Amino acid sequence: xxxxxxxxxxxxxxxxxxxxxxxxxxxxxxxxxxxxxxxxxxxxxxxxxxxxxxxxxxxxxxxxxxxxxxxxxxxxxxxxxxxxxxxxxxxxxxxxxxxxxxxxxxxxxxxxxxxxxxxxxxxxxxxxxxxxxxxxxxxxxxxxxxxxxxxxxxxxxxxxxxxxxxxxxxxxxxxxxxxxxxxxxxxxxxxxxxxxxxxxxxxxxxxxxxxxxxxxxxxxxxxxxxxxxxxxxxxxxxxxxxxxxxxxxxxxxxxxxxxxxxxxxxxxxxxxxxxxxxxxxxxxxxxxxxxxxxxxxxxxxxxxxxxxxxx
Amino acid sequence: xxxxxxxxxxxxxxxxxxxxxxxxxxxxxxxxxxxxxxxxxxxxxxxxxxxxxxxxxxxxxxxxxxxxxxxxxxxxxxxxxxxxxxxxxxxxxxxxxxxxxxxxxxxxxxxxxxxxxxxxxxxxxxxxxxxxxxxxxxxxxxxxxxxxxxxxxxxxxxxxxxxxxxxxxxxxxxxxxxxxxxxxxxxxxxxxxxxxxxxxxxxxxxxxxxxxxxxxxxxxxxxxxxxxxxxxxxxxxxxxxxxxxxxxxxxxxx
Amino acid sequence: xxxxxxxxxxxxxxxxxxxxxxxxxxxxxxxxxxxxxxxxxxxxxxxxxxxxxxxxxxxxxxxxxxxxxxxxxxxxxxxxxxxxxxxxxxxxxxxxxxxxxxxxxxxxxxxxxxxxxxxxxxxxxxxxxxxxxxxxxxxxxxxxxxxxxxxxxxxxxxxxxxxxxxxxxxxxxxxxxxxxxxxxxxxxxxxxxxxxxxxxxxxxxxxxxxxxxxxxxxxxxxxxxxxxxxxxxxxxxxxxxxxxxxxxxxxxxxxxxxxxxxxxxxxxxxxxxxxxxxxxxxxxxxxxxxxxxxxxxxxxxxxxxxxxxxxxxxxxx
Numbered sequence: 032x033x034x035x036x037x038x039x040x041x042x043x044x045x046x047x048x049x050x051x052x053x054x055x056x057x058x059x060x061x062x063x064x065x066x067x068x069x070x071x072x073x074x075x076x077x078x079x080x081x082x083x084x085x086x087x088x089x090x091x092x093x094x095x096x097x098x099x100x101x102x103x104x105x106x107x108x109x110x111x112x113x114x115x116x117x118x119x120x121x122x123x124x125x126x127x128x129x130x131x132x133x134x135x136x137x138x139x140x141x142x143x144x145x146x147x148x149x150x151x152x153x154x155x156x157x158x159x160x161x162x163x164x165x166x167x168x169x170x171x172x173x174x175x176x177x178x179x180x181x182x183x184x185x186x187x188x189x190x191x192x193x194x195x196x197x198x199x200x201x202x203x204x205x206x207x208x209x210x211x212x213x214x215x216x217x218x219x220x221x222x223x224x225x226x227x228x229x230x231x232x233x234x235x236x237x238x239x240x241x242x243x244x245x246x247x248x249x250x251x252x253x254x255x256x257x258x259x260x261x262x263x264x265x266x267x268x269x270x271x272x273x274x275x276x277x278x279x280x281x282x283x284x285x286x287x288x289x290x291x292x293x294x295x296x297x298x299x300x301x302x303x304x305x306x307x308x309x310x311x312x313x314x315x316x317x318x319x320x321x322x323x324x325x326x327x328x329x330x331x332x333x334x335x336x337x338x339x340x341x342x
Numbered sequence: 343x344x345x346x347x348x349x350x351x352x353x354x355x356x357x358x359x360x361x362x363x364x365x366x367x368x369x370x371x372x373x374x375x376x377x378x379x380x381x382x383x384x385x386x387x388x389x390x391x392x393x394x395x396x397x398x399x400x401x402x403x404x405x406x407x408x409x410x411x412x413x414x415x416x417x418x419x420x421x422x423x424x425x426x427x428x429x430x431x432x433x434x435x436x437x438x439x440x441x442x443x444x445x446x447x448x449x450x451x452x453x454x455x456x457x458x459x460x461x462x463x464x465x466x467x468x469x470x471x472x473x474x475x476x477x478x479x480x481x482x483x484x485x486x487x488x489x490x491x492x493x494x495x496x497x498x499x500x501x502x503x504x505x506x507x508x509x510x511x512x513x514x515x516x517x518x519x520x521x522x523x524x525x526x527x528x529x530x531x532x533x534x535x536x537x538x539x540x541x542x543x544x545x546x547x548x549x550x551x552x553x554x555x556x557x558x559x560x561x562x563x564x565x566x567x568x569x570x571x572x573x574x575x576x577x578x579x580x581x582x583x584x585x586x587x588x589x590x591x592x593x594x595x596x
Numbered sequence: 597x598x599x600x601x602x603x604x605x606x607x608x609x610x611x612x613x614x615x616x617x618x619x620x621x622x623x624x625x626x627x628x629x630x631x632x633x634x635x636x637x638x639x640x641x642x643x644x645x646x647x648x649x650x651x652x653x654x655x656x657x658x659x660x661x662x663x664x665x666x667x668x669x670x671x672x673x674x675x676x677x678x679x680x681x682x683x684x685x686x687x688x689x690x691x692x693x694x695x696x697x698x699x700x701x702x703x704x705x706x707x708x709x710x711x712x713x714x715x716x717x718x719x720x721x722x723x724x725x726x727x728x729x730x731x732x733x734x735x736x737x738x739x740x741x742x743x744x745x746x747x748x749x750x751x752x753x754x755x756x757x758x759x760x761x762x763x764x765x766x767x768x769x770x771x772x773x774x775x776x777x778x779x780x781x782x783x784x785x786x787x788x789x790x791x792x793x794x795x796x797x798x799x800x801x802x803x804x805x806x807x808x809x810x811x812x813x814x815x816x817x818x819x820x821x822x823x824x825x826x827x828x829x830x831x832x833x834x835x836x837x838x839x840x841x842x843x844x845x846x847x848x849x850x851x852x853x854x855x856x857x858x859x860x861x862x863x864x865x866x867x868x869x870x871x872x873x874x875x876x877x878x879x880x881x882x883x884x885x886x887x888x889x890x891x892x893x894x895x896x897x898x899x900x901x902x903x904x905x906x907x908x909x910x911x912x913x
Contacts, residue, residue, distance in 0.1 A: 125856070129852055130895040130896070133888040133891030136884040137885060137889055138888075140883075143882065260719055261713070261719050263717075268712065307732075311727050318719055318720060323714075325716065421799050421802045421804040423802075424802030430800055441793065449787070452609075453803045458784055458787045462778045462784040462787075463783075464782065486722070508800075511802050
C-alpha cells in the first residue's frame with residue numbers, strides 16, 4: 032500500500048471523526064447533564080442539512096446559508112427541548128427512548144412532507160472546488176480540508192466555552208453533579224435549553240457540512256447518530272474531551288479499516304477469503320473496539336468524575 | 343433455626359479507603375465479637391456507612407483486610423459474604439417496594455436454599471419458601487401485613503421489614519446501618535428490645551445516630567472520626583473518654 | 597388470592613380466541629388478507645414477549661433486540677440457500693446462534709447500566725446489521741428469498757400449507773406465553789424482578805444477580821430467534837431490514853403500548869401497533885406524522901399501556 036493513499040485515508044478518517052465529534056459533543060452534554068436519552072439528535076443533523084441547504088439555495092451562498100442556519104437551529108433546538116423533552120427529564124430511560132423515537136418518526140415524516148421524498152442537493156460553491164497540494168505529492172480536495180479546519184475551530188471554541196467561561200463551569204458542574212449545579216443557584220431550565228440549543232447547532236452544522244458531498248436525505252442522521260453513540264460510550268458520557276478523542280479514534284479506525292483491512296487480511300488469508308471477510312470485518316471494527324474498551328473500562332475512556340466517586 | 347449460627351467474629355484490619363480528597367477510612371481496625379452488639383458511632387462523614395459497605399462487600403478497601411470467622415473475605419463479592427452468614431441492612435430503606443411483604447422475605451429465604459435457576463414452579467406457592475418467611479414475619483411483628491405491597495407500609499414497618507429481610511438469610515452476624523433512622527420513640531423501644539433479643543444468637547455491628555439507643559444496646563463502642571477509630575471500648579469507658587467527648591459527643595450529652 | 601378478574605383478562609382471552617379463529621373468520625368474510633396480518637402480528641408478539649422478559653420484568657432496556665429476529669431469520673435463509681431445508685437443522689441453528697450471540701453481547705452489555713446499556717445494545721445490534729449488509733453472497737441489502745419453507749419431514753407439520761403455517765405460529769405463541777408466565781412466577785423470575793427493583797438489595801441477600809440477568813438475556817435472545825425463524829418462513833424472505841434499529845424500537849414500542857411487565861401486554865401491543873399502522877397507512881402515507889406524537893402522548897399520559905388502562909396490576913395478570 033502506498034503512503035499517499037494511506038495519508039489520504041487518514042485525512043478522510045479525520046474528517047469523519049470531525050463530523051462525529053460535532054454530533055457527539057451536543058449529545059454527550061445532553062446525556063451527561065440532563066441524563067436524557069435523546070434519539071432525536073440524529074433528526075437535528077438531518078434538519079440542519081435541510082434547513083441549511085434551503086437557506087443556501089435561497090441566498091445562493093453556502094457561507095451565508097451556514098451563518099443563517101446557526102440561529103435557526105438554535106431556535107429549533109430550544110423549541111424541541113421546551114415543548115417535547117422538558118417533561119421527560121424526570122421520566123425513566125424507557126419513556127425517553129420511546130418519546131424520542133416518536134420524535135424521529137415525526138421529524139422524518141415532516142421532512143418528507145416539506146421537502147419531498149427525494150431529498151435536497153446543495154452544490155459546492157466554485158471557490159471550494161478543486162484540490163490543494165499538501166506537499167510530498169499528496170493532493171486533497173479543498174472542501175474536505177475546509178471541513179477539517181472548521182471542525183478543529185469549533186472544537187477549540189467549544190473547549191474554550193466549556194473550560195474557560197462561567198457557562199462552561201456550570202455545564203461541567205451539571206455533568207458531574209446535577210444536585211450541586213442546582214445548589215449553585217443556577218437557573219437549570221435555562222441552562223438546559225442553552226445546552227440543548229448549542230447541541231442542535233453543532234448537529235445541524237455537521238449535517239449541513241456534509242450535504243454538498245452526500246446531499247440531504249431523509250433519515251440521514253440515523254447512522255451518524257448510532258456512530259455518535261459509539262463515540263460517547265467510548266469517550267465516557269458527559270465528557271467533551273472524551274467525545275473528541277473517541278470521535279477521531281472512531282473516524283480513523285472505521286475509515287482505515289474499510290480501506291486497508293482486506294489488504295492486511297491478505298497477509299493471513301487466501302485472496303478469496305480476504306475479499307469476503309474484509310468488508311464484513313471492517314464494518315464491525317469500531318463496534319469491536321467499543322466492546323473491547325468497555326470490557327476494561329465500563330465507564331469509557333474519560334469517565335465523568337462523579338461516576339468514580341463515593342456512592 | 344436448625345443449622346444454628348456458628349460463633350463467628352468479624353474483624354477489620356488496617357482498612358484504608360479514599361474518595362478523591364476524602365479519607366473515608368484510615369488504618370481502621372476493629373473486632374466485633376459474636377454474641378455482642380458492637381456499635382460504631384461518629385459525626386456525619388466519619389466513614390460509618392463506608393465501613394459497612396466495605397465489610398459487606400459493596401466497596402473494596404484500598405488496602406487492609408477483612409476477616410470473618412477466621413477466613414480472609416476481603417476479595418469476596420457481596421453475595422458470597424451473605425452466603426457465609428454476614429448479612430446487612432441499609433440506612434436508606436431498600437425493601438422491594440413493588441413486592442408484597444411476604445415476597446420480600448421469600449427472596450432471601452430462596453437465596454439460602456441454593457441457586458435460583460428454577461424456571462417453572464411458582465415460588466410463592468412453594469411452602470419451602472413461604473413457610474419460613476411467614477414464621478419470620480410473625481417474629482418481627484409483620485405477620486398480618488404479609489399480602490401488603492411493601493411500598494404501602496408505614497415507615498416504621500418498612501424498617502422492620504428491612505431487618506426481616508436481613509434475618510431471612512440466616513446470618514450469624516448482622517451489619518445494621520442506622521436501623522432506627524426516622525422511627526418514632528415507641529417503635530424505637532420495640533426495636534431495641536428486638537435487637538437485644540437477637541444478641542444470644544447473632545453478632546451485630548450497629549451504626550446508629552440515636553445515642554440513647556446505642557448506650558442502651560451496645561456491649562462495645564467504636565468511635566470513628568474522619569475514617570479513624572479514635573476510641574474503642576465498653577460504653578462506660580467511651581462515656582468517660584475525654585478525646586471522644588472533645589471530638590464528638592460534646593458536653594451536652596455527658 | 598389474586599385471582600380477581602379484570603377487563604385485562606377478558607381482553608387477553610378475547611385476543612387469544614381471535615387469533616385462534618382468524619383463518620375461519622377470514623374465509624367466512626372472504627378476506628384472506630387477515631390471515632397473513634395476524635400471522636405477522638403473532639410473530640411480532642413472540643418477539644415482544646421475549647423483550648418483555650428482560651425489559652419488563654428485568655429492567656434491561658435492550659435497544660437491539662431485533663438483531664435476534666435477523667439472526668434467527670438468516671439462519672433459515674442461509675441454510676436454505678445452501679439447500680439445507682430441514683427444520684431439525686435450521687431451528688436448532690437459529691436458536692443456538694441466538695444463544696451464543698446473546699451470551700457474548702450480554703457479557704459486554706450487562707457490565708453497564710442505564711444509558712450505556714441502551715446505547716451498547718443498539719450499537720452491537722448495528723454491528724450485526726452491517727455484517728448482513730456487507731454479506732454480498734447472501735444478497736446484501738436486497739436480502740435472500742427463501743424458496744422452500746423449513747421441512748419438518750413428518751407430513752404433519754407442512755409449513756407450505758398456509759393454515760399449518762398459521763397454527764404453527766399460534767402454537768409457538770401459546771408456548772412462549774406459557775413459558776413467560778412460568779419463568780416470571782418461578783424462583784428465577786423472583787430474582788429477575790427483584791433485581792429490576794433493587795439490584796443492590798438482591799446481592800445483599802446473597803444472590804449474585806449478574807448470572808441470572810445474563811441467563812434471562814440469553815433466554816430472551818433464543819425466544820426472539822424463534823420469532824425470526826417463524827418470520828423468515830412466513831415471509832419466505834430475509835433481509836437486513838429485519839434487524840434495522842427501527843425494528844428494535846418498534847419492539848420496545850409494542851411492549852410499552854400493550855403494557856410492560858404484564859403477561860399479555862406484548863401480544864396486545866403487537867395487535868394494537870400493527871393494526872394501527874395498517875389502518876393509518878391506508879388513510880395517509882404520512883401517517884408517521886400522527887403516529888410519532890401519538891407515541892409521545894402514550895408515554896406521557898398512558899403509562900401502563902393498554903393493560904394499565906384496563907386495570908391490570910403489573911406482573912402476574
